[in-house]
Amino acid sequence: MRLIPPVLLVVLVVMWLVLNSTISLGHVVLGCVLSAFLLIAASRLRPLQPRMRRGYVLIGLILNVFVDIVRSNIGVARVILGLVGEREVRSGFMNVPLDMRDPHGLAALSMIITATPGTVWVDLSADRKTLTIHVLDLVDEDEWIRRIKGRYERPLMEVFE
Amino acid sequence: MNAVLDAAIWFAQACLAIATTFAAIRLIRGPRAQDRVLAFDTMYINGMLNLLMLGMRSSSTAYFDMALLIAMFGFVGTISLAKFLLRGEVIEP
Amino acid sequence: MSTVEFPLWAALPAAILLIIGGLVTVTGSIGLLRLPTFFMRMHGPSMGNTLGAGCVLIASMLLSSALQHRPIIHEILITVFIVIASPVTAMLVMRAAVYRTRVNEERQRKQATPLTAAAEGKQDGERPAAG
Numbered sequence: 001m002r003l004i005p006p007v008l009l010v011v012l013v014v015m016w017l018v019l020n021s022t023i024s025l026g027h028v029v030l031g032c033v034l035s036a037f038l039l040i041a042a043s044r045l046r047p048l049q050p051r052m053r054r055g056y057v058l059i060g061l062i063l064n065v066f067v068d069i070v071r072s073n074i075g076v077a078r079v080i081l082g083l084v085g086e087r088e089v090r091s092g093f094m095n096v097p098l099d100m101r102d103p104h105g106l107a108a109l110s111m112i113i114t115a116t117p118g119t120v121w122v123d124l125s126a127d128r129k130t131l132t133i134h135v136l137d138l139v140d141e142d143e144w145i146r147r148i149k150g151r152y153e154r155p156l157m158e159v160f161e
Numbered sequence: 162m163n164a165v166l167d168a169a170i171w172f173a174q175a176c177l178a179i180a181t182t183f184a185a186i187r188l189i190r191g192p193r194a195q196d197r198v199l200a201f202d203t204m205y206i207n208g209m210l211n212l213l214m215l216g217m218r219s220s221s222t223a224y225f226d227m228a229l230l231i232a233m234f235g236f237v238g239t240i241s242l243a244k245f246l247l248r249g250e251v252i253e254p
Numbered sequence: 255m256s257t258v259e260f261p262l263w264a265a266l267p268a269a270i271l272l273i274i275g276g277l278v279t280v281t282g283s284i285g286l287l288r289l290p291t292f293f294m295r296m297h298g299p300s301m302g303n304t305l306g307a308g309c310v311l312i313a314s315m316l317l318s319s320a321l322q323h324r325p326i327i328h329e330i331l332i333t334v335f336i337v338i339a340s341p342v343t344a345m346l347v348m349r350a351a352v353y354r355t356r357v358n359e360e361r362q363r364k365q366a367t368p369l370t371a372a373a374e375g376k377q378d379g380e381r382p383a384a385g
Contacts, residue, residue, distance in 0.1 A: 169269035176276030
């Protein structure tokens with residue numbers, strides 16, 4: 001039998017307890033049993049187990065992402081309300097060369113890029129080398145590439161590779 | 162203090178209602194199907210937030226479960242609609 | 255209206271968060287309504303999905319915690335769910351839109367019958383090997 005991933009088990013049990021808003025012993029045991037059953041049942045669907053190292057990097061990454069979400073919300077709001085002055089807003093697709101190959105890291109990167117307003121993940125080339133994103137306010141492509149590679153990709157590579 | 166909070170909840174509810182209306186207009190007008198799917202996605206999230214506001218106003222926690230259910234079913238609905246647009250079928254053989 | 259008296263530490267931040275959340279959500283929907291192309295409209299609702307929903311849910315958490323005199327973190331489940339779900343939805347809708355736009359352009363360029371153009375578009379779409 002496959003090993004149950006411990007982090008996922010803890011997350012599921014905590015979720016069960018939050019949903020029931022209790023920490024009584026019975027619910028802890030029930031949550032553990034249910035989560036273990038669920039994980040064993042689901043382990044066949046997901047043969048790849050992530051290997052995570054240096055998880056503390058993720059804390060800085062999450063803070064960074066939060067700051068970026070607030071900042072790009074302001075940026076998108078300015079574009080929508082027409083507060084960008086006289087210049088023409090140009091939106092379009094652009095390519096970003098990627099160094100990361102790990103599928104879990106790529107999944108996390110796609111979540112980050114899409115959750116930030118103003119950028120949407122469109123496609124990843126078949127060899128996982130080039131990423132296409134759509135940017136609402138495309139002023140400087142190199143700036144976006146630097147931001148994605150420096151702020152998001154490097155910490156994710158530290159964690160997942 | 163409660164007066165300020167009540168006013169804020171009223172204001173936010175009005176904002177969400179306007180947002181839902183705009184999404185509904187886009188749902189009706191949308192030139193292509195993807196516009197309609199996007200508008201539907203926006204609509205259910207706005208509706209869910211409005212329901213939470215209702216829960217805040219009546220100081221009850223019963224609305225939470227409804228909001229969670231709306232979020233989950235709306236997610237599944239939008240996913241299957243987008244999948245249908247992408248392939249012409251929802252569940253692939 | 256609510257008859258309970260909320261303490262100041264909960265009511266004031268909640269009011270500010272609610273106002274911010276409402277304004278952000280309505281701005282996103284204005285974007286959905288008045289931006290010119292679909293790919294630009296795509297970015298409007300994601301404002302409401304991230305910051306708008308986050309603000310409203312934190313306000314809801316604050317108020318229900320103040321009401322019951324213990325921390326209620328129910329709403330964090332919805333927050334986590336939306337944070338996971340809305341990018342997935344946005345990505346799928348985006349892919350569908352790109353695919354449909356490309357099929358449409360090919361159809362217009364070749365002036366072929368709709369059936370063959372759609373079939374060709376399907377072949378060079380990224381269908382996984384098992385499909």
